[in-house]
Amino acid sequence: MTNSKPGTMVVSLDLELAWGRFDHHPLPILEHESLQERKHITPLLELFDRYDIPVTWAVVGHLMLEKCLRNRHGIAHPDLIPHAYYSWFPLDWYCFDPCTTVDAAPAWYAPDIVEWIRHARVRHEIGSHSFGHICYGDPECTPSAALADLNAALEAAARQGIVLKSFVFPRNQVGHLDLLKHFGLRSYRGAEPPLIRADNRLFNKTLRYLDQLLALRPRDVRAEEVLPGLWNLPGNHFFIARDGMRRMIPMASRVLKGKRGITHAVKTGGLYHLWFPPFNLNKDTEAMMSGLARIFEYAYRMREQGLLEILTMDDYARQLAREKQEGSPGMEESLLEQQTEAQLSV
């Protein structure tokens, strides 16, 4: 079955450095890993340049700061009220914030990375991954905590001349969508639908492992306008790291899964949404980069043939809004259908 509308590939990256996991890992390890993560940014930008792939960099807002200070009571970010509070992290959310400068703590600040992204040849999108990596979808996240966090993210971006339009929820925990809409964000990356719905954690973990090992085709996901003007663009391919048990998953599985996702998007006119945090490249970096390159090379060929578009989250959301307004998908070239039949192969 073919579709006259090209498929769409979206790539979104969660840039969080030390902010993503300070509740799970000792700080020295986290800071060491963040410095490793920093080293992947330039090669990634070069890779995107090579295949002309614009991506959405979902950046933790605090990383956009040059520096910050504690107040005289020792409180970090006292203007951000209230700080998020969760029973599973019974401390001030910003207790580990070093409150210094990017030079002194490059795991906690990264305005330099934002500049690198903005100066890349390809025009990338800078989106938001919240301000302090708080969990919006957690039942304990109050509307006022989410509002304060989102406000801080928008302000940090505005000081860099950036208007945030796309959002990636920390830990993919979706919540407070009304706030996103209120502040004019147009899209977010929803969680990948599970292979099978089950409550057993170990069973789910095993399924996810097998899903990656066997390179099953990424789940069929569709963009959905969940509130007027706010689109959910679910992820459907997490480019997994090569650490722990995941070392056993050959690179070929990651690549095949990507190609299957692209092929399916081309066949159906649907979405292939690849995502990962750059620290996933910390282990076996060379092989991971070459795996990504093989996926991008395939996407590049599909785009050359007019079968695939490669868009940032916001470009895709704007395209969907336009198509909705026009009342049709709009991509009707009959030649495309013939090409699709002839060229789909992995």
Ligand SMILES: [Zn+2]
């Ligand atoms: Zn701070």
